[in-house]
Amino acid sequence: MAYSALILMTLAALGGMASCFRVPGVSVRARQGWAGAFAVLLAAAAVLAAIGSIRTEGSGLSPLVGAVVPAVATVAAALTGSPVTAAVLELSQRSDRHYLSSEDGESVDGPLGDIDDPERTSTLHGGLWIGVLERVGVVVTILVGWPTGLTVLAAIKALGRFTELKRADAVERFILGTFASFLWAAAWAGVALLLIDKV
Structure with a gap:
């Protein structure tokens, strides 16, 4: 079971690498397909x-494979998080549009302004690489047992984005994207911890 989980982690890491090659005009449905x-x-x-960690029989993972698990988990978390975070943000935007639309389908002004405002849907600069690096940081801090590092990562990210967070929609996207990215990386770190426990 543990080896099967490691194989799935490796497939996710390879798929994450493939998803990094963005082709112009990729549809939202295709990005959500990657995320799914x-x-x-x-x-x-x-x-x-989890099943592998509950079972006591068997020799578990070899130390060499156990040393590979953290690296594979880090790569998988870092590279697969971008389409997942983008899908979460797109779903959020769609629900906002549904909530702020009138019955006849026309957009209405809410407390955040016109939902169809092109400036509102603009992304924060450098988000892809910042997301990759933050997920690496999240996995590493969890695997080394330094949970305070999560606070440090969030603070550094917030300070770096301080001047860009003047619009209400930018703050919402920042918070939602950060939560999605952190939780995704933490989930991969959890899988790695379950597997390392078998070494």
């Missing part, structure tokens, strides 16, 4: 790792 596939791989790896 990664979520299935994460869930399956977590179940297999």
Whole structure:
């Protein structure tokens, strides 16, 4: 079971690498497809790792494979988190549009302004690479047993974005994206911890 979970983690890492090659004009549905596939791989790896950690028979993972697990988990978390975070933000935007639309389908002004305002849907600069690095940081801090590092990561990110967070929608996207990214990385770190426990 543990080896099967490691294989799924490796597949997710390879899929994450493939998803980094962005082709112009990729549809929202395709990005959400990547996110769904990664979520299935994460869930399956977590179940297999949990079953493997509960079972006491067998020799578990070899020390060499156990040393590879943290690296694979870090790569999987870092590279698969971008489409997942983007999907969460797109779903949030869609629910905002549904909530702020009138019965006849026309957009209405809410407390955040016109939901169809192109400036409102603009992304924060450098978000892809910042997200990759923050997920690496989250996995590493959890695996080394330094939970305070999560606070440090969040503070550094907030300070770096301080001047860009003047619009209410930017703050919402920042908070939602950060939560999604942190939770995704923490889930991969949890799978890695379950597998490392078998070494």
